[in-house]
Amino acid sequence: MFKRYKKNSCYIIAEIGGNFTTYEQAVRLIDEAAACGVDAVKLQTYRAETVASKKAMFDMENTGNVSQFELFQKYQIDKELHRQVFEYAEKKGLDWFSSPSHENDLAMLEELGVGVHKIGSDDAVNLPFLRNVARLGKPVILSTGMCNLEEVKESVAAILNEGNDKLILLHAITSYPTHAPNVNLAAMQTLMGTFPNLDVGYSDHTLTPIACLAAVAMGARVIERHFTYDKKAAGPDHMLSADPAEMKWLVDAVREFEVMRGDGIKRPAESEKTTRINNRKSVVLAQAVKSGDILTKDHLAIKRPGYGIAPKDFESLIGRTTNKSLDIDSVLSWDDLA
16 A cells, blocks of 8 residues: 555656546556556545535636535545445555545545555645544655645644654645646755655646656655546546656656666766777877987877876876887877886
8 A cells, every 4th residue: 555665766646536436437547557657546535515615616727616515526436436446456556545635534544444644735734634644653645735834844743743754745736737837846845955854745736747757856755646548538637637648758757767867976887988998088199209209298199099198197298208119199108108
């Protein structure tokens, strides 16, 4: 349930909650997500009557102005479908978990054996709920959309004070979709600096994979991206979700970046061993010399290859005496000098 989380690899979550209402749809999403190489699939666990009052409204680009209660009622899924979806994700070798929105949701997920709890940005400052989640002692992934830094500090303290330090923070922007001027990935690095002992990542709501890849390059340990089989499918989140081709590109790009990142030690790469010799420069003869000649600046040039006397020693060669005859373009070595 949280088996694929590793310290040396970015953990990639495909958020499928809200993009299915039937088992068949969920199976299709999980199959596609597994084929893309993600680490986990995540659901959303809520009941309309406990997540929103009938007066709450959505007013976002992906929903328009609609009743939150009615939209949640349309996309909520029951316990049995949760169980079936989790079992199928397990069969496909993926980690699986959900975002509970109420104590009842939390209790249900516990009954189903969820090993980690993801807290959505809507509950990021719901301190009583955060404390209850923390007391379970399981890893907590906390999205911080809509929060300022002081609010994040309060929420982190609420969880840590319950003795649970298995906390991962996600920078997020709760705009559906999020456009480039609002992404503010530097705020993710602010979280890293403020909470150096916690892993930090990014939960994405943009329309392309660019922000996710940039976040990984900036140090994100976790990436969460909505996932769909069809961006044009009915439902508010499909438009801002990655389709299979996009998610596969993202996963492959992240894994390639992780190889490129290396270990940070500045040294010649293994592939540079030959080019280090062939493509560097050293001191060569600009004209032929005989044994006993005294070298002047006119005798010398700096050219490839790089296995002779280094250019930094050029000046120290002037006035030295040769001990053999050498042709023009000979690569000079210390053994050639008296």
